[in-house]
Amino acid sequence: MRQATHIFRKEFSAYFISPIAYIVISIFLLVTGWFFFATFFLFNQASLRTFYALLPVVFAFVIPAITMRLISEELNVGSDEILLTMPVTARDVILGKFFASVAMIVAMLIPTLAYPLTVTLMGQLDWGPVIGGYIGAVLLGAAFSAIGLFASALTRNQIIAFIIGLAICFALTLIDKLLYFLPQSLLGVFSYLGADFHFQNIAKGIIDSRDVLYFVSICFVGLYAAYLALRSKQ
Amino acid sequence: MILVENLTKYFHSLCAVDQINFDIQKGEILGLLGPNGAGKTTTLRMLTGYLRPSSGNIRIKDLSIDKDTLEIKKILGYLPESAPLYHDMLVFDYLNYVAAIRQINGKKKMSRIRHLADLCGINEVMHQPIGELSKGYKQRVGLAHAMMNDPEVLVLDEPTSGLDPNQIVEIRKIIKEIGKEKTIILSTHILSEAEATCDRIVIISQGKIVADGSAENLKQSTRGKNIMKLSVQNADFQTVHETLMGIKELDDVTRISETDGILSISLSYRSKADLRPKVYSKIKETNWVLLEFHQETQSLENIFRELTKEN
Numbered sequence: 138m139r140q141a142t143h144i145f146r147k148e149f150s151a152y153f154i155s156p157i158a159y160i161v162i163s164i165f166l167l168v169t170g171w172f173f174f175a176t177f178f179l180f181n182q183a184s185l186r187t188f189y190a191l192l193p194v195v196f197a198f199v200i201p202a203i204t205m206r207l208i209s210e211e212l213n214v215g216s217d218e219i220l221l222t223m224p225v226t227a228r229d230v231i232l233g234k235f236f237a238s239v240a241m242i243v244a245m246l247i248p249t250l251a252y253p254l255t256v257t258l259m260g261q262l263d264w265g266p267v268i269g270g271y272i273g274a275v276l277l278g279a280a281f282s283a284i285g286l287f288a289s290a291l292t293r294n295q296i297i298a299f300i301i302g303l304a305i306c307f308a309l310t311l312i313d314k315l316l317y318f319l320p321q322s323l324l325g326v327f328s329y330l331g332a333d334f335h336f337q338n339i340a341k342g343i344i345d346s347r348d349v350l351y352f353v354s355i356c357f358v359g360l361y362a363a364y365l366a367l368r369s370k371q
Numbered sequence: 372m373i374l375v376e377n378l379t380k381y382f383h384s385l386c387a388v389d390q391i392n393f394d395i396q397k398g399e400i401l402g403l404l405g406p407n408g409a410g411k412t413t414t415l416r417m418l419t420g421y422l423r424p425s426s427g428n429i430r431i432k433d434l435s436i437d438k439d440t441l442e443i444k445k446i447l448g449y450l451p452e453s454a455p456l457y458h459d460m461l462v463f464d465y466l467n468y469v470a471a472i473r474q475i476n477g478k479k480k481m482s483r484i485r486h487l488a489d490l491c492g493i494n495e496v497m498h499q500p501i502g503e504l505s506k507g508y509k510q511r512v513g514l515a516h517a518m519m520n521d522p523e524v525l526v527l528d529e530p531t532s533g534l535d536p537n538q539i540v541e542i543r544k545i546i547k548e549i550g551k552e553k554t555i556i557l558s559t560h561i562l563s564e565a566e567a568t569c570d571r572i573v574i575i576s577q578g579k580i581v582a583d584g585s586a587e588n589l590k591q592s593t594r595g596k597n598i599m600k601l602s603v604q605n606a607d608f609q610t611v612h613e614t615l616m617g618i619k620e621l622d623d624v625t626r627i628s629e630t631d632g633i634l635s636i637s638l639s640y641r642s643k644a645d646l647r648p649k650v651y652s653k654i655k656e657t658n659w660v661l662l663e664f665h666q667e668t669q670s671l672e673n674i675f676r677e678l679t680k681e682n
Contacts, residue, residue, distance in 0.1 A: 139474075140472060143468065143471045143472050144472075146471075147460075147468050151457075151459060151460070154459055154460070155459050214455050214456075214457070214458065215451065215453075215455030216455045216456060216457055218416070218421050218449075218451045218455060219449070219451060219455060219456065219513075219516065221420075221421055222419040222420060222421050222444060222447070222449040222451075223444060223469070223472050223473065224441050224444040224445045224472070224473070224474075225444075225472060226441065371421065371422050371423050
């Protein structure tokens with residue numbers, strides 16, 4: 138476990154050494170900021186609802202971009218050989234990289250605190266849903282990170298890793314919007330699978346253990362799949 | 372120290388390493404030789420725990436690779452082929468990171484990094500990104516990486532490939548220096564290098580061991596052609612050929628060159644006895660001027676080529 142923290146530290150600082158972090162954070166703030174404030178005055182409501190409505194789709198694009206390099210780059214350069222012959226296990230590697238990505242997402246969310254702060258200047262903001270929304274955003278980010286990490290472990294090509302990650306995250310986001318095509322018997326299962334559905338629940342300010350469990354299990358499945366993908370290279 | 376038993380590795384249906392056995396004593400420098408694709412890198416990767424063997428076992432000290440992988444990694448230092456390091460990191464940051472993973476902390480860390488920087492000669496590039504280094508420096512950083520934990524066993528995969536002759540000499544010097552106390556396994560396809568640095572040579576071809584022993588032993592054990600070369604003046608090839616073919620052990624006399632009246636010829640024979648006295652006494656009977664006369668030692672190149680020929 139100690140080894141995972143060394144990998145975490147190295148990966149997290151690697152984001153800020155290269156321009157990736159700055160580019161991704163800028164794009165994220167631009168997109169969410171624009172869509173939030175473009176309709177904010179039309180609704181004339183002091184809430185972050187439009188910001189949270191959009192967040193899963195934006196995350197589905199941004200997070201695979203954050204995670205795509207984590208393992209692909211190692212496979213491409215061959216540095217996984219150096220890493221895995223040091224006294225670390227595949228589990229340390231996966232966990233270290235996963236938490237680096239989650240920390241990066243938190244760093245990306247911190248500037249968006251300016252939105253609720255701006256809103257409080259203009260009206261009465263209910264902080265309950267805002268806090269719930271941020272907790273949900275971190276959980277959602279972690280789940281998508283795990284998926285992105287798995288995609289990254291599959292290939293040495295970062296673009297392919299990005300597209301696979303994007304496809305899975307996007308499908309999870311939109312799955313509960315496509316329910317009218319499905320037979321009724323499957324509705325329950327598929328609506329439960331939808332990431333957006335669970336995120337919006339939390340963003341209402343209700344932290345239900347079922348929603349938390351959903352994100353935790355997505356994380357677990359994603360990380361375990363990434364672990365297996367990395368091990369299979371041996 | 373290291374015992375490799377029936378080690379086999381399949382990649383799907385392709386057999387990369389086929390039931391190889393060897394052992395390495397403590398303090399030995401072992402050279403793994405072989406043509407491209409012979410299974411050298413695969414063998415080393417299994418030794419270092421990067422690849423899992425399809426079957427067979429590797430024991431290092433009293434640890435077994437499949438059960439005590441982590442413990443083995445702790446006493447091992449490994450430099451993969453062409454030193455694949457993180458391009459974005461500064462050399463110092465990288466060594467710092469490696470030291471952290473190797474659990475070297477505090478004051479010991481700085482002194483260890485400084486010592487390795489001196490040993491590998493990378494002081495002047497400590498604050499450059501690894502991606503910008505020349506191949507030689509990258510290799511040295513890789514070597515510093517491999518020696519961070521003062522490993523008992525050092526595994527080097529083609530440590531001198533892509534280096535210039537000066538750097539090759541330096542790296543060999545470092546290897547020799549470390550090899551006084553440590554067990555080293557290195558792979559190479561440069562034969563002179565194996566001869567110069569290794570105590571023992573294992574030649575593998577198509578995943579199998581075809582020879583194992585010191586360079587001297589290998590040279591003696593293979594019965595190849597012996598070659599003798601001589602240059603004479605005041606003679607023409609026809610008479611030289613006739614005269615020397617009088618020695619019945621000689622197989623062949625061939626002309627290498629004939630310039631300015633100097634005739635260079637090579638004599639080949641298979642007999643184990645030294646033919647030099649016989650050849651000399653033949654020449655003494657004539658009025659040729661003998662300019663050059665030497666027996667070529669069986670070179671490792673010839674042995675290598677003979678052993679690793681397809682089929």
